[in-house]
Amino acid sequence: MGSSNSLIDRLHRLNDIGIALSAERDTPKLLERILENARSLTHADGGTIYLVSEEDKCLNFKIMMTDSLGIHWSEALDSSTQKYPCLPLYQADGSPNDHLVATHCATSCKSINIPDVYATENGFDFTGTHQFDQRFGYRSKSFIAVPMANNDGEVIGVVQLINALDSNTGEVVPFSKDDRKLVESLASQAAVAVTNQRFIDDQRQLFESLVKMISDVIDERSPFTAGHSKRVSALTLLLAEAANNNNDPETHFKMEDEDRYELEIAGWLHDCGKITTPDHLLDKSTKLQTRFDRIKVVELRTEILKRDAYIDYLNQTNDTTDSKELDRIKLRYEEKKQRLDEDFNFLRTMNIGGEFLHDKAIARIHEIGDRHWLNSGGELESFLSPEEIEYLCVRKGTLSDIERKKINNHINASIFILNGLRFPPYLKNVPEYAGGHHEHIDGTGYPNGLKGDQMSIPARIMAIADVFEAITAHDRPYRDPIMLSNALKILCRMRLDGHLDGKLVDLFIKGKVYLQYAEKFLHKSQIDEVDESQLPGYNPD
Ligand SMILES: [Fe+2]
Ligand SMILES: [Fe+2]
Known part of the structure; x- marks a missing residue:
């Protein structure tokens, strides 16, 4: 009765674990949870998760734990060195590698439960396990390997557990049939969760690379704006980080990782409307320039x-x-x-x-x-x-008035394009953040003449980033690269003219955001001494 209750209890926990796994959005954390829960459900002292590398046709160590030895290794935390070699799934002749428990488990899609790895009759090569035991003074005994098969029946990895411990005596005992079923159930839920997460990661990477590629292509239509969106995005994040770290309610902007991502994407896309701007206007270097200089x-x-x-x-x-x-x-x-x-x-x-x-x-x-x-x-x-x-x-x-209007119209096009995209909830603010970078704090900007309090803090930050990037960019027609101290003076004058948020400009200077940006993106020869006390209107208090 006791063991039956314990099993019901474990099934309830399995259910809770399944729900928790489906909510986890970070793959390394997901693997961590899977292994911890598999171990706790079976009272296993140690365990490993391998994931299949389709490219290399092998199993990669992703995470390994042995409680009694205090070992907790994760590839995500130790990506600098490949600590453990991957295990080939197939032999040189193409036949499955049945020598190792984990690879056999993966290629046959069958669980393997071994009461004692040192018993000669199990037929697997445990050289690696023996070496581990010798190195750490450990005694591996009971062993279970369970395939992680997703909804399509595709094995994406293996959960391997070592040394089930009797919950009363602490003795190493074999994994039971119930243990096996529980781990199989967990492994299958885990496989679905990992597959879903991979799908989400893949989609996100595709989206991100598409956004960056489009923005790069638009910026590189003119040598004068090449790299503009990337730098505006980076500078926006730097100033937003300063806003996140300061307590002034007028400039404080609390950011989690998803907020950072949203802001980064908004920065990359802020000038996407330039796709509608005629080529000859993007880098018009003389008044009579059209397709050629008239x-x-x-x-x-x-x-x-x-x-x-x-x-x-x-x-x-x-x-x-x-x-x-x-x-x-x-x-x-x-x-x-x-x-x-x-x-x-x-x-x-x-x-x-x-x-x-x-x-x-x-x-x-x-x-x-x-x-x-x-x-x-x-x-x-x-x-x-x-x-x-x-x-x-x-x-x-x-630029003539008509040409300037055509160039300014890129912001209307940006807003139109971004409002037409179906952003997921965590990117819902992208149109607002990106669409406000030509508005002025005093309402004299375009396209909507918004005043400061009608714009979010990130939108006001992006307006500063857009201006500062443009002032400091190396490649502008008929102009030598501007020095950092001069660029800050221009920025401060724009603040005094009511174009930029004064408190955020103060934070830009006080938080030395300009220097962080300069060290990363400006030419060394542009970085000169800045006397902040000489910057017009700057108020450090
Ligand atoms: Fe713009
Ligand atoms: Fe811009």
């Missing part, structure tokens, strides 16, 4: 005008032999040629967009543009088209 066309027109001037000059010199008149003709020609060269050089400088354009420069662009040249059809055309004038007259940078 300044070349302006240069050709200048050359045509210079040749027309030369032809005029030759024609005029044919009409006279007066030396003074010839000198005047030559001078007019030289002056015209010089003016054309000067005008073109002026336009070429304007095209670069390196400095702010004042009204005088705008007027000169219009004046040059309103001149005429004779096209191939013999028609007079304006030297510059209205569109070329408009682009050259952009006062700051290289």
Whole structure:
């Protein structure tokens, strides 16, 4: 009656274990639980879990415990060295390796229960067990190996237990039939749990690699943004970690591992909408850049005008032999040629967009543009088209208003794409985190003009990470890499302009997040001494 009650009790525990296994999401912890429970259900002193490596056709040691020797080894905790060699499932001729209990158990999908491993009649090679006993002064005796077969009947591993202990005397006794059935049941639930977890891990890895690949491809469409998403993701996590570790309620953001993962993915995807941005806008280095730099066309027109001037000059010199008149003709020609060269050089400088354009420069662009040249059809055309004038007259940078709107629209596209994806619950905040990186704390950002309190702390953190990455990136057109101290000054000025969350910028500086980032991602030559007391608006208290 007593043993029957004990069995019922053990069956109840088995049920609880099954439920617990199905909830475990970490494979090493799952294996740990399986072995601990198998040992506790059977009062076994030791045990090992092997998992099948399909690639290498062998059994890999994953976890091993021997209570009485205080041994607790797990591959997950000791991945630096392969402590135990894997066991080949097949021999050189392709036949199953039936010499070892564990491999025979795996290839035959049968449990093996041996009362005493030192009894000669068991027929298996226990050399490894004997070596273990000699090394640790142990005496392996009773032994059970049970296959872990999943729903498809596929053996994914083996649970092996050593030395069942009598619960009253502590003596080593053989594993009973009930023990075997309990471990078989546990092993089968464990196999299903491990298979499910592998499936989840595989899906997650596939998702993650897809996210990173897409983001990399989008960023690398332009050499100026290569690696941007990866670095924004990393910097976001660094600042979020500082927010996790500080107690100020205005900047504190509590993170568990899943929150970190959600934030990392949001960082990788924050600019996914750039997939809709035309190529030539992504790295527009001059005002007239489209698929090519149209300044070349302006240069050709200048050359045509210079040749027309030369032809005029030759024609005029044919009409006279007066030396003074010839000198005047030559001078007019030289002056015209010089003016054309000067005008073109002026336009070429304007095209670069390196400095702010004042009204005088705008007027000169219009004046040059309103001149005429004779096209191939013999028609007079304006030297510059209205569109070329408009682009050259952009006062700051290289982008026209329309082009800037097209670039800014990437955030609408990001939000549209991310809202259209069916994220699992643990990634549900990705659209909000990623979609707010161009909003300003004072409501002047885009696309929704959100104010600080309308954005989550991670979204505000990502806005800082996005800006700081862009300021410090090495590969920007017509700009030397910026020094760290200058980048921080720019960041602080943006905070004073109401663009960024002041408390989070303070934390960025106070927590030396900028330095952690710089050491990891900036060129050594960019990292200079930072005098935090000189940073505008910085408040360390
Ligand atoms: Fe963006
Ligand atoms: Fe970005």
